[in-house]
Amino acid sequence: MKKFCNDPKNYVPDMLKGIALANQDKLKYIPDYNLIMRADIPQPNKVSIMQGSGSGHEPAHVMIVGKGMLDAACPGNVFAAPPPDYVYQTTKLIAGPMGVLHLLNNYTGDTMSFDTGRELAEAEGIEVRTVVINDDVAVKDSTYTVGRRGVAGNFFVIKAVGAASERGATLEELEKLGNRVVSVTRTFGVALTGCTPPAKGTPIFTLEEDEMEMGIGIHGEPGRKRVKIQPADKIIDEVFAIVADDLPYKAGDEVALMINGMGGTPISELYILYGHAHELAEKRGLKIKRHYVGEYCTSLEMAGFSLTLVKLDPELEDLLAAPAEAAIHIF
């Protein structure tokens, strides 16, 4: 296993410590619950927003806590849902008078944890609403999922509700907005390699040297098929059609287009993929108003990418363009 880590059992705590040390002015870290939260939350006039999930998908979610994004993240271990108690304690700590919005990607483990955590918080009088993200069009049900999986499209839900919450939107409005973003967001992923969870020490799956997996999940769950590697443009031809036909996205639609790296693919390759996706979007008559190329929701060091389309309206475009802060930054 070729990783920069200490004891694999401490992979997540060591990472959280790094995030916390780098952002002592803005973030609080509570090791007991793997909790990263904004230091200035709760606030009287703002709904607090949190997401938990398995670790291994960074920057989602522990590195996108900040003003205009998440108010807190409570990750589980690598590829494992956070325990219900983490969800409950995090909810309590960030709860203000306007309530708490739970965001979660649609996996059975996460859903169970969040359901229990929500019940415990509600029993103490905290108002909670939940938005479940399920943007992955690859498979109907999956290894860890009833219904579609939630993947990189969750960035757009977080960005939109994060911005709206800063403007004072109510819990009900945010729930409605989150569900609206989910309803117009579609994603499909492709892997060239597997990845190795630190505590396991061996790859969760392997592909032959000339093979790729179409429709891969972000925990190595099987996709639609294993096929011989194709040239980048041919891969995008197939992936773009699958995503665009699903909603479908139609001529004249204004969209955001994302090429998300899975962790081990260099950004040079992501831009090669983006270029052809952009051409296909224009050919279909879509108007690309915003683009995203980089790592948003990864699978450790997996070589792979996913393509996401979001249908925009003026309100959503404005929310995506609003200022935001996070541990991840370039400048």
Next chain:
Amino acid sequence: MKKFCNDPKNYVPDMLKGIALANQDKLKYIPDYNLIMRADIPQPNKVSIMQGSGSGHEPAHVMIVGKGMLDAACPGNVFAAPPPDYVYQTTKLIAGPMGVLHLLNNYTGDTMSFDTGRELAEAEGIEVRTVVINDDVAVKDSTYTVGRRGVAGNFFVIKAVGAASERGATLEELEKLGNRVVSVTRTFGVALTGCTPPAKGTPIFTLEEDEMEMGIGIHGEPGRKRVKIQPADKIIDEVFAIVADDLPYKAGDEVALMINGMGGTPISELYILYGHAHELAEKRGLKIKRHYVGEYCTSLEMAGFSLTLVKLDPELEDLLAAPAEAAIHIF
């Protein structure tokens, strides 16, 4: 070879096309010279700044062209210097009345191209100054270098002179500033794996499953030694001491600390490395004023990282904090 690409010969043009399509409002792409430049350059009251280098180090340099950063980048093929003609043509296209600043990482091929390109431009009356970046403390001379190599520290030179040029600094002032940043910047890199240039199709070097290379270059040039993989904290103990002792950085110094990913290492591991580097910096009495964790100067899909320290003064800190734009972005 597991890559998302079409014809390996078109790896760089296909990538540049993607960057250009994504940024049609802000960037110009001239395929004849692999040239990516700001659409609003030259300007009468601003020195224009350019860097060329081999490709394969993205986001450096083609993805960091933008206001407050580079005004143009003219990349060569993967790991190959740009031809002198690209340097010359790029210089001509961006030249305004205040002249052109050439930035280059210290490699023999780049130096030769930039020397010739500069002479051709000067023969036409364009004023050019050059700053050579050589922040890598790992080796004295190297496969492609006389003297120290230029690596991820170049980000700080670009950011500082980019910001100062927006404020109207003269060519002479920028040359002096660039050299000043170089003089306080030190880097050291570590690799867990090699990488595969697309046109070559095979790895440029290989490491055993339990091996790492200390002091690696960004083109696979040998470093100081090959050793068994150590826990992350032990690696950082050694790397931090090498970098910090070189200038040296002393108790009371204000610094920027960067953990740069080499392309194939997930950001979760980069934060594990950052956390311990932060602890060591504090132990030494350094005051971390700015931190950078992510990919700044990569080596295709190599698994690895580099650690950079920059000694700050109030002017440099202010320049690093100034607003900037680039093709790479998160939000």
